[in-house]
Amino acid sequence: MIRNAIIDRNEENEMLDVCLLGTGGMMPLPRRKLTSLMTRYNGSNLMIDCGEGTQVAVKEKGWSFKPIDVICFTHYHADHISGLPGLLLTMGNAERTEPLTLIGPKGLVRVVSALRVIAPELPFEIQCIELTQPEETYELNGYHITAFRVNHNVTCYGYTLEIKRAGKFDAQRAKEQNIPLKCWNSLQKGETVVCEGNTYTPDMVLGAPRKGIKLTYTTDTRPVKAISDHAAGSDLFICEGMYGEQDKDDKARAYKHMTFKEAAQLAKEAQVAEMWLTHYSPSLVRPEEAVKEATDIFPNTIAARDRQSVELMFEE
Known part of the structure; x- marks a missing residue:
């Protein structure tokens, strides 16, 4: 009975909650907030990007700001970070005292310091980790985080989140x-x-490591090998689909974004379980009508909407 109790307590946390809070790129629309992802695991919340409208999306989802322990930034264009000052103030008003870790490309301290002009006093410490290498890994709050550099017109990173799973106790x-x-x-x-x-x-007592949970998130980039390499075998691949229209290839190349077709090719190469498209251009009013551009290449593609959610479970 004691052995079962030990194992059951650990099994309770074998799930990663995922919510794509916003799917918009460049500017918010009446029914589309700017890009942000939020995950929950074992009482700790992690966020990637924090565009305008992120706070509202969290409230609409019914999740809490207070347990957010880590916020990762792909880059510092406004549609990916403009929601941060308000979020920090809300977290402070929730009487949070635990430190908050921010991860992002070089320049993070300068950018956050500038944004905090309107949020100067907070009841918690902010710890900044600046990314300088093509690939960096961190272990935080049960998350194994890999940041990898992609190809945008400013320094930009994608992220892979993994929940590792040890072998079974014997x-x-x-x-x-x-x-x-x-x-x-x-x-x-x-x-x-x-x-x-x-x-x-x-x-002495554990078997071979078991399959964990893997999620890869990347936006604002041209298709590069680093993406398919890091996304390989992901349970969920969330990828920029800035343009779904057939005549946008030249524009995607010029502004260093991706089309639905290009995202689908990456998903196919990485052999992921499922892909969600996100970060749509404001001109792409109904991305679901263009999703066939992707499903013809990678059938398990979803044109995600705001607050698209899933519970990723460990395999038995």
Whole structure:
């Protein structure tokens, strides 16, 4: 009974809640907010980009601002960061005191400092991580975050979020090695334990790592190999589809954005489970009418709408 209780407590958190809060690019529309993604895992919320209207979208979704622990920025064009000052003020008014981590390309401190002119006093600390390398990884609040550089007209990054999953705990092996019961929970979490003069390591009781959850998010870029490489095998690939119309190829190249077809080709190369298109041009009034441009190449494509949501589960 004790063993089951230990395992069940860990199994409860084997889900990643995902909500694409806004799907608009460049400017908000009456029924389309600017780009932002929010995820929830094990009591910690993470956000990627924070365009105008993000706060309203969070409220409409029924989620909370207070548990947001990490905000990642792809780049600093206004449609990706203009909602930050108001969000910080709202989080402060919610009596948040825990530190907030911001991740983004080089210049993050300067940009955030400028935006905070209208949000100068907050009851929590802001910790900034500036990205300078083509690829960087971080472990924060149960998220394994990989930032990878893409190809826009300013420095821009895509992000892969992974929830790693350790191998299954083998109680029989633990008993055979006389590992005290009080050490089991820590070992199951992947921690090394020193107890009664003995050192116990996770590999003594855990099987091979199991498949985790993987989500990749990228906007404002031309198609580059780094995207398909990092998106490979993702459960969900959220990708810019700035243009769905057939006559926009030249414009996409000129402004370093992507078409539906180009996004679909990346999804096909990466062999993802599902792709959501996002970051639509204001001229693309009904993206669902153009989605065949993508589904002809990658059938499991969805022209996402604001607050498109899913629960990504660990495989049994």
